Amino acid sequence: MSLFLDNAATSFPKPDSVYRAMDAAMREVGVAPGRGGYRQSLAAARIVFAARSALACFFGVSDSSRLIFTHSATESLNIAVNGLLKPGDHVISSTVEHNALLRPLHLARSRGVELTFVQADRDGLVSERDVARAMRPNTRLVALAHCSNVTGTVQPIGEIARSARQGGALLLVDAAQSAGYFPLDMEEDGIDLLAAPGHKGLYGPPGTGILALAEGLRLEPLQVGGTGGNASSPDQPEELPERFESGTTNTPALAGLKAGLDFLLETGMEAVRAKGKLLVEQLLEGLRATPGVTVYGPAQGERGAAVSFNLEGHDPATLGYLLDSGYDIAVRAGLHCAPDVHRTIGTYPGGAVRVSPGFFNREEDISYFLKALHELKSGKGRDF
Structure with a gap:
C-alpha cells in the first residue's frame, strides 16, 4: 500500500470503527x-439524530437543529455565501483563501456584492487590524479559512471575530483544515457560520460536511424539495435543519461520521494534535536541513499539519510524480485549489509540493519520505 501523506485532502485510512458503522447502517x-x-426508518432517524447531536456538542452549538448536514465544506460555504448575501452587501475576505470560498465570493460579486480581500503576509497570516480597517457601514460578512491547506498558517479567529462584531458583521469560518485538529467552539469563539468537512479531521467518509449557524440567522437554501415533513405545502419549510436538507439523507455516511467523531473523542484531540506536531516538526527539520529546499509558512508558533515546499531545480508536479512512481509516496503537488495562497507566498503559477501527515502515519514514514527526497535531489532516484 502507498505511503499516504495527503491528509490535508482527506484523512486515510479511517478508523476501523468507521467502516464497521457504515457497513452496519447499510446492511441492518x-x-x-x-x-x-x-x-x-425510525432506526435510521436515530442514527442521524445521534450524529447531529454529537457534532453540535463538539462545536459548541447549543441547539442541534442549527447544525446542518451537507455533502462537503464546499457545499456548506456555498449555502452560507449565497444564502446570506444580497446585492449591496460588503464582504471582507483575504488573499489566502481556498477556491471553496473564493469562487462563491466571486460569484456573489457578479450579483452585486462588494468584496475586499485583505492582504496576508508572506507566511499567509491575516492581521485582525487590517480586517478592522477594511470594515464599512455595509459590511455584512467576514469570511476566512481558519487554517491554510497550503502553509498550515492558523488565523487569529478570536481576534478577527471581535473586529467583525464591533463592525456589525457576521463571521464565516472555513474550518476545512482545522475541524478536529484545533478546538472550535462557535459561541466562545464568536463564530456565526461554521463550515467543515466530515472526511478530514473528523475521520468520517467522503461526501459529508456540516454548516452550523448562530441563533437567529436566516439563510435561503440552495435547493428545495422533499424533507419528510409538511408535505402538503409547496413551500420549503422554515424550520431547521429541514430547510437545508432536502432529499434522501446519506444515513450510512452519517453513521461513519459519528463513528469518526467518537474515535477522535476517545483518542483525544490533544493526543491527535500532539502526534501531528511531532510528525510536522520532524518533517520541517528534515526539509530545512536539505540544501535547495524552500519551506513555506510560519517558522515558529502554532501551525496545521500541511507543509509545502519546493526543491530548487525540480518542478513540483514532476517531483510529486517521481515520489509516487518511484517510492509509492502520495503527496499533493500544484496549486492545491488555492491559487491566491500561492500568489501570496510567491509560488504561483507552478505551486509547490505539499506533505500532510495524519494520525495513522509514523515517524518512520517521514524518515522514508526524507530519504526519497534526498535520493531524488542527488539524481539517484529509483527507476519507474
Whole structure:
C-alpha cells in the first residue's frame, strides 16, 4: 500500500470503527430516515439524530437543529455565501483563501456584492487590524479559512471575530483544515457560520460536511424539495435543519461520521494534535536541513499539519510524480485549489509540493519520505 501523506485532502485510512458503522447502517438499516413510521426508518432517524447531536456538542452549538448536514465544506460555504448575501452587501475576505470560498465570493460579486480581500503576509497570516480597517457601514460578512491547506498558517479567529462584531458583521469560518485538529467552539469563539468537512479531521467518509449557524440567522437554501415533513405545502419549510436538507439523507455516511467523531473523542484531540506536531516538526527539520529546499509558512508558533515546499531545480508536479512512481509516496503537488495562497507566498503559477501527515502515519514514514527526497535531489532516484 502507498505511503499516504495527503491528509490535508482527506484523512486515510479511517478508523476501523468507521467502516464497521457504515457497513452496519447499510446492511441492518438501509432505509431513509424521516420517510416512514416503521421501525427501520425510525432506526435510521436515530442514527442521524445521534450524529447531529454529537457534532453540535463538539462545536459548541447549543441547539442541534442549527447544525446542518451537507455533502462537503464546499457545499456548506456555498449555502452560507449565497444564502446570506444580497446585492449591496460588503464582504471582507483575504488573499489566502481556498477556491471553496473564493469562487462563491466571486460569484456573489457578479450579483452585486462588494468584496475586499485583505492582504496576508508572506507566511499567509491575516492581521485582525487590517480586517478592522477594511470594515464599512455595509459590511455584512467576514469570511476566512481558519487554517491554510497550503502553509498550515492558523488565523487569529478570536481576534478577527471581535473586529467583525464591533463592525456589525457576521463571521464565516472555513474550518476545512482545522475541524478536529484545533478546538472550535462557535459561541466562545464568536463564530456565526461554521463550515467543515466530515472526511478530514473528523475521520468520517467522503461526501459529508456540516454548516452550523448562530441563533437567529436566516439563510435561503440552495435547493428545495422533499424533507419528510409538511408535505402538503409547496413551500420549503422554515424550520431547521429541514430547510437545508432536502432529499434522501446519506444515513450510512452519517453513521461513519459519528463513528469518526467518537474515535477522535476517545483518542483525544490533544493526543491527535500532539502526534501531528511531532510528525510536522520532524518533517520541517528534515526539509530545512536539505540544501535547495524552500519551506513555506510560519517558522515558529502554532501551525496545521500541511507543509509545502519546493526543491530548487525540480518542478513540483514532476517531483510529486517521481515520489509516487518511484517510492509509492502520495503527496499533493500544484496549486492545491488555492491559487491566491500561492500568489501570496510567491509560488504561483507552478505551486509547490505539499506533505500532510495524519494520525495513522509514523515517524518512520517521514524518515522514508526524507530519504526519497534526498535520493531524488542527488539524481539517484529509483527507476519507474
